[in-house]
Structure formats: structure tokens, C-alpha cells
Amino acid sequence: MDPRTRPYRSVLYIPGSKPRALDKARNLPVDAVIFDLEDAVSVEEKENARDTLAAALAEGGYGARVRIVRINGLDTQWGRADAEAAAKMDCDAILLPKVSSSADLDALAEITGDKPLWAMMETPRGMLNAAEIAAHPKLQGMVMGTNDLAKELQTRFRADRLPMMAGLGLCLLAAKAEGKIIVDGVYNAFKDDEGLKVECDQGRDMGFDGKTLIHPAQVDVTNTAFAPSEAEIDLARRQIAAFEEVEASGQGVAVVDGKIVENLHVATAREILAKADAIAAISA
Ligand SMILES: CC(C)(COP(=O)(O)OP(=O)(O)OC[C@H]1O[C@@H](n2cnc3c(N)ncnc32)[C@H](O)[C@@H]1OP(=O)(O)O)[C@@H](O)C(=O)NCCC(=O)NCCSC(=O)C[C@H](O)C(=O)O
Numbered sequence: 001m002d003p004r005t006r007p008y009r010s011v012l013y014i015p016g017s018k019p020r021a022l023d024k025a026r027n028l029p030v031d032a033v034i035f036d037l038e039d040a041v042s043v044e045e046k047e048n049a050r051d052t053l054a055a056a057l058a059e060g061g062y063g064a065r066v067r068i069v070r071i072n073g074l075d076t077q078w079g080r081a082d083a084e085a086a087a088k089m090d091c092d093a094i095l096l097p098k099v100s101s102s103a104d105l106d107a108l109a110e111i112t113g114d115k116p117l118w119a120m121m122e123t124p125r126g127m128l129n130a131a132e133i134a135a136h137p138k139l140q141g142m143v144m145g146t147n148d149l150a151k152e153l154q155t156r157f158r159a160d161r162l163p164m165m166a167g168l169g170l171c172l173l174a175a176k177a178e179g180k181i182i183v184d185g186v187y188n189a190f191k192d193d194e195g196l197k198v199e200c201d202q203g204r205d206m207g208f209d210g211k212t213l214i215h216p217a218q219v220d221v222t223n224t225a226f227a228p229s230e231a232e233i234d235l236a237r238r239q240i241a242a243f244e245e246v247e248a249s250g251q252g253v254a255v256v257d258g259k260i261v262e263n264l265h266v267a268t269a270r271e272i273l274a275k276a277d278a279i280a281a282i283s284a
């Protein structure tokens, strides 16, 4: 499936050091997995986690889920060995934390060759350089790192995420301008479904393709929030039908539910139907 049209509703972090969690992911209805060697893995476990993860990926069983390996930064003592190991793993992409500029991706690509790259967007410098990072030829997607961003910005948690908006907006603009995937940050309170839904809805309305998750309990809420609803699918079908009807009579504007429908709305309607089809295809 084309990486730009496949669903990325739910992207679950799994500590690379935990065989039980690595196994569990084989049966979770997530669209993608981030196999983590960075913050989810303690210093004591860093070296072993690389081997544990390589073995789990070699064993396979992850089906259509996109497999992304998050390495430690290249400025850490583990980064280079992680990158060399990840380049040989049976994974779809490598995720670099705390990307500040496109030069960081150049340095990783020198080690990892043809593997597609993803960038953690979680530093103020990264926000300011989002455009050049998104334009990197090896970059496939961006992941918001809202915990690190909050730390760097010295913001307090707010349900409306107002202090994050400038950074989220800059990264969204950059990703959309380059046609790259972009997924939202994690919601730390993994037992709070209501709060998660509010944040998912906000991220979806802003234009994120999906959300990163830390616990399996967050998957269903997220998959629902980032999938087209029945009402959206129904409206999309009616918009396309109404537009095709007026177009056949030489007109350029239809009206559905009291709102105009022009060719750009039809393009959005077709994208909604394509997304619903893609979700159905990977769920089958
Ligand atoms: C948060 C956790 C430490 C909770 O773990 P635990 O206490 O084991 O939870 P449960 O007992 O409720 O687990 C139930 C079962 O689910 C499995 N499990 C738990 N988490 C995961 C997971 N992430 N993936 C797959 N499976 C998972 C458990 O193994 C149990 O299975 P079973 O025994 O068979 O019933 C834990 O959830 C956790 O470690 N989560 C990941 C944390 C993480 O990845 N953190 C780093 C990413 S966040 C970040 O860094 C973002 C960014 O960089 C930023 O700056 O914002």
C-alpha cells in the first residue's frame, strides 16, 4: 500500500525491551507500531533491547502494521549502534528522536542507507526548522513529541493544548506542504478515555493523520476518532452524486444539506471514501 494513502490512525509505542508487549502487538488493531529503543527503555536495558527487538522483528507476525524503529539520538552513546542495527532489522522505517534540522537526517541516512526515515518533532529548534525537515528526501513521516516539547517550552499541561499550538501548527504546515505523514503526540493519562477522545478529536480536526499511543487501552478510542464516521461517509457519497448530477447539466455548483459543493469539496469527499476503503482493507 502507498505509504501516503494507508491509514495511520493509531501508532503504538512498544518498549523494545519487553518481549510480552512485543508479542501482544501482533494481535492489536493498530495501524502502526513504534518499536522503541529510546525513552521507554532504561539505561540498563539499552544494549539487550536491540537484540530483543531484532529477534521479535525477525520472527514477524506484525501483518499489515507499519513497523517503525525509534533509535536513540546519534549524540548519545547508543545512537550509532542502534542505527546500524535498525538498518538491518526487518522494519519499514527508522525514527530519529529530537530532530533539529535536516542535517540530523543526513547523518542518519549515511548509516541507514535506503531505509525511509521518520522524525520526532519535539524541540523548539525542530519546530523552527520544520519546513526543511519535512522536505528531506528520505523523510516519510513526522511524529509530534509533545512530552519533550512541553519540557523544552516549560509549559503546563492544558486540556486545550494552547501552549503547544504554535509548534503543532508549524509541523502540520510543513508536513502538509511536502505531502508527508504526520501523527500527533501521546496522551499520558492512559486510563482517561474521555480526555483521550477530546485530544484525538482536536488532533483530527487540526489535520493529523493519527495519534501516537502508549497503551493498548487507547487503541479503540483513537481508531474511531481518526476514521471517517458513517455520517461523513454518507455525506461524501451524497456530495459526489449531487455534484455529478449538476456537472452533467453543465453547472459547477451543487447544494447538499444547504451547503455548496464545488469540485474541491468533491475531492475531499473522494479522499474520505478512499480512507474508509483503506481502513476496511487493512481490517479485513
Ligand atoms: C505505561 C505502561 C508502563 C503500563 O504498563 P503495564 O503496567 O504493564 O500495563 P498493563 O498491566 O495495563 O498492561 C496490560 C497488558 O498490555 C500490555 N502492554 C502494556 N503497554 C503496552 C504497549 N505499549 N504495547 C503493547 N502491549 C502493552 C502489557 O504487557 C500487558 O499485557 P499482558 O500481560 O499480556 O496482559 C506501559 O503501557 C508502557 O510501557 N507503555 C509504553 C511507554 C512508552 O512507550 N513510552 C515512551 C513513548 S512516549 C514518548 O516518549 C513520546 C515522545 O518522545 C514525547 O516526548 O512525547
Ligand SMILES: [Mg+2]
Pocket: 039, 097, 120, 122, 145, 147, 148
Ligand atoms: Mg520525546
